[in-house]
Amino acid sequence: MASDKIRVRIAPSPTGYLHVGTARTAIFNWLFARANNGQFIVRIEDTDAERSRSDLIEPILDALKWLGMDWDEPPYFQSQRMDHYNPYVDKLLEAGHAYRCFCTPEELEQRRKEAMAAKQSPSYNKKCRHLSPQEIEDNLKKGMPFAVRLAIPEGETSYDDLVSGTVTKQNVEIEDFVILRKDGRAVYNMAVVVDDHEMGITHVIRGNDHISNTFKQIHIYRALGLEIPKFAHVPLILRPDKRKVSKRLGDKDVAEYGRDGILPEALFNFLCLLGWSPKDDREYLPRKELIRIFTLDNVNKSNPIFNEEKLLALNAEYIRKMTDHDLAVIVAPMLVEAGYTTKYWLETRWDYLRKIISLLKERCRRMSDFVKMSGYFFFSDFDYDPEAARKRLTPEGKEYLMKLLDKFEGIDKFTKADLESGLNDVAEKLDAGKGKLIHPTRVAVSGTSKGPGLYDILETIGKDETLKRMKRAIKYIDDQEG
Numbered sequence: 001m002a003s004d005k006i007r008v009r010i011a012p013s014p015t016g017y018l019h020v021g022t023a024r025t026a027i028f029n030w031l032f033a034r035a036n037n038g039q040f041i042v043r044i045e046d047t048d049a050e051r052s053r054s055d056l057i058e059p060i061l062d063a064l065k066w067l068g069m070d071w072d073e074p075p076y077f078q079s080q081r082m083d084h085y086n087p088y089v090d091k092l093l094e095a096g097h098a099y100r101c102f103c104t105p106e107e108l109e110q111r112r113k114e115a116m117a118a119k120q121s122p123s124y125n126k127k128c129r130h131l132s133p134q135e136i137e138d139n140l141k142k143g144m145p146f147a148v149r150l151a152i153p154e155g156e157t158s159y160d161d162l163v164s165g166t167v168t169k170q171n172v173e174i175e176d177f178v179i180l181r182k183d184g185r186a187v188y189n190m191a192v193v194v195d196d197h198e199m200g201i202t203h204v205i206r207g208n209d210h211i212s213n214t215f216k217q218i219h220i221y222r223a224l225g226l227e228i229p230k231f232a233h234v235p236l237i238l239r240p241d242k243r244k245v246s247k248r249l250g251d252k253d254v255a256e257y258g259r260d261g262i263l264p265e266a267l268f269n270f271l272c273l274l275g276w277s278p279k280d281d282r283e284y285l286p287r288k289e290l291i292r293i294f295t296l297d298n299v300n301k302s303n304p305i306f307n308e309e310k311l312l313a314l315n316a317e318y319i320r321k322m323t324d325h326d327l328a329v330i331v332a333p334m335l336v337e338a339g340y341t342t343k344y345w346l347e348t349r350w351d352y353l354r355k356i357i358s359l360l361k362e363r364c365r366r367m368s369d370f371v372k373m374s375g376y377f378f379f380s381d382f383d384y385d386p387e388a389a390r391k392r393l394t395p396e397g398k399e400y401l402m403k404l405l406d407k408f409e410g411i412d413k414f415t416k417a418d419l420e421s422g423l424n425d426v427a428e429k430l431d432a433g434k435g436k437l438i439h440p441t442r443v444a445v446s447g448t449s450k451g452p453g454l455y456d457i458l459e460t461i462g463k464d465e466t467l468k469r470m471k472r473a474i475k476y477i478d479d480q481e482g
Contacts, residue, residue: 005037005038005039005202006032006033006036006037006038006039006202006203007033007038007039007040007041007199007200007201007202007203008029008030008032008033008038008039008040008041008201008202008203008204008205009029009040009041009042009043009196009199009201009204010022010025010026010029010030010040010041010042010043010064011042011043011044011045011192011195012026012042012044012045012060013044013045013046013048013051013052014044014046014052014053014054014056014057014060015048015051015052015053015056016056016253017056017059017060017063017253017254017255017256018059018060018063018064018253018254018255019245019253019254020237020245020252020253020254020257020271020306021207021236021237021244021245023063023064023067023254023267023271024234024237024271024272024274024275025205025206025207025234026064026067026069027067027069027268027271027272028205028234028272028275028276028296028299029205030069031272031290031291031294032203032205032294032296033072034291034294035291035292035293035294035295038202039072039073040069040070040071040072041071041072041073041075041076041199042061042064042071042075042076043075043076043077043078043195043199044057044060044075044076044077044078044079045078045188045191045192046077046078046079047078047079047082047185047186047188047191052079059255061075062255063253063254063255063258066254066255066258066264067254067264067267067268068264068265068268068287076195076199078191078195081191081194081195082185082186084194084195084198085180085186085190085191085194086180086184086186088190088193088194088224089148089179089180089186089190091224092148092150092179092220092223092224093148095223096151097150097151097223097224098148098149098150098151098179098223099128099129099131099148099149099151099176100128100131100136100139100140100146100147100148100149101124101127101128101146101147101148101149101176101178102128102131102139102144102145102146103124103127103128108124111124111125121173121175123175124149124175124176124177126176128146128149129149129151129176145182146182147178147180147181147182148178148179148180149176149177149178149179150176150177150179150216150219150220150223151176151223152171152174152175152176152177152219153171153219154171154172155171156168156169156170156171157169157171157174157215157218157219159214159215159218159228159231160230161211161231161232161233162203162230162231162232162296162299163208163232163233163234163235163296163299163301164208164211164233164301167211167214169215174215174216174219177189177216179220188213189213189216189217189220190220192213192217193217193220193221193224193226196229197221197224197226197227201229202229202230203229203230203231203232204229204230204231204232205232205234205296206232206233206234207233207234207235207236208233208234208235208236209236209244210233211233214231214233232296232299234275234276234299235275235299235300235301235302235303235304236303237274237275237303237304237305237306238303238304238305238306239305239306240305240306240307242305245306254267257311260366260368261315261366261367261368261369262311262315262366262367263315263318263319263367265286265287265318266311266314266315266317266318267311267315268287269283269284269285269286269287269290269314269318270310270311270314270315272285272290272294273285273304274304274306275299275300275303275304276294276298276299276300277298277300278293278298279298283310283314284314284317284318284321312365312366313365315365315366316364316365319361319364319365319367320361320362322361324354324355324357324358324361325354327357327361327367327370328350328353328354328357330367331353331357331367331370331371332346332353334367334368334370334371335353335370335371335374335378338371340371340374340375340378340379341378352460355460356370356374356377356460357370359452359453359456359457359460360373360374360452363451363452373451375447376445376446376447376448376457376461377460377461380465380468380469380472382446382447383447384443384447384448384473384476385443385447385448385449387449388443388447388448388449389443389476391439391449392439392440392442392443392449393440393443393444393473393476393477393480394440394477395477395481396436397439397440397443397477398440398474398477398478400426400430400432400436400437400440400441401437401440401441401444401470401473401474401477402474403426403430403437404422404423404426404437404441404470405467405470405471405474407422407423407425407426408422408463408466408467408470409467410422411463414458414459414462414463414466415459416453416455416456416458416459419455419458419459420455423437423438423441438454440473441454441458441470442454442457443473444469444470444472444473444474445457445458445461445465445466445469445470445473
């Protein structure tokens with residue numbers, strides 16, 4: 001299927017949810033296609049019957065969509081293409097580039113143990129490669145089961161990697177590997193070659209842990225006389241302990257980051273910077289800009305470290321650059337799910353929600369932080385932070401609260417300017433620092449010592465709610481004394 005148009009693919013296997021490593025590889029493929037007016041396709045490699053789970057396919061596709069990636073053709077499924085592979089295996093057998101292997105699993109295991117005991121390579125010893133036509137015919141007449149192995153020629157194999165440059169391997173290091181199992185199913189490397197050929201894939205962009213597979217696949221391409229795609233092996237993402245990011249080690253998948261309050265745009269941007277660089281100091285790179293500047297020439301060879309703090313910092317920047325309205329659209333259902341309010345209540349008080357968003361957005365690194373930090377804007381029966389209450393809701397704090405309560409009761413326009421003026425006036429009359437009044441008042445109205453400016457909070461919740469909460473705090477102090 002020859003074509004001048006660039007065609008790339010991402011081929012996740014449904015043995016787990018979409019991992020950040022696979023997501024990053026998908027991003028590189030998608031950007032490369034979009035930057036070059038090419039095509040991006042998705043192929044689900046679900047031929048591993050023992051490990052593949054059909055219920056994971058939709059979550060994988062949903063995660064790709066959530067990250068903002070679209071594909072140019074309906075997804076392909078390897079399990080629906082099983083009849084495509086065996087004809088190619090037959091061609092290899094007919095041409096003498098492959099042979100039937102009648103060795104039993106017990107024989108293969110015994111040879112492996114013997115080789116390892118002798119400190120030799122446990123690769124296949126090519127026993128069946130040298131069977132005569134008569135021996136093969138006799139075995140077939142006996143109904144002996146067989147796998148099919150590719151016959152690796154002598155010499156060496158080289159290819160030009162778009163990331164690593166020229167890569168060479170001695171063929172003696174590549175065993176005559178199985179391309180068709182004894183049950184008649186094509187193995188991974190055989191299926192991938194056929195799929196990439198028939199789907200017209202021009203560039204294979206994947207993790208550098210696939211380089212060993214690349215050499216095997218090149219031998220299949222050459223034996224079949226097919227055009228070999230260009231390969232680009234990108235660096236693996238490592239954990240802070242320098243181990244490869246892995247589902248088995250408990251690392252998060254894409255959906256988990258979404259549930260933790262990471263914006264898809266921020267995660268897309270962050271993952272793109274793991275192993276790729278715009279060659280300047282920029283980190284905030286919106287999708288349109290990434291499409292404009294993306295090139296495989298800027299993929300790094302060294303394996304990057306996944307630094308979650310950097311992700312959170314970038315997510316915070318994306319939050320700050322969003323409009324209050326767009327943030328409110330995302331936060332609203334989160335507040336309803338948390339039980340803070342109802343959908344109807346928010347729809348009738350949209351300006352109030354946007355005001356809260358505006359006050360909190362500079363402090364939030366996750367979208368979920370809006371929920372964690374906003375409870376006191378929706379209900380007044382919150383618990384006081386124990387340390388804040390111990391330090392601020394004291395008999396001395398009560399005296400300041402009572403004086404300020406009297407002042408606030410007389411303020412008609414509950415604006416930031418009038419509230420600040422009123423508090424300054426009380427502080428001056430008491431000959432006290434403003435902090436003496438600000439700190440207990442903040443704890444009284446929010447339950448915590450942290451948050452937006454006090455006057456912003458008071459103006460937002462309004463006069464009646466402010467006075468009610470200050471009276472509640474005064475009673476709390478009295479109860480503690482009693």
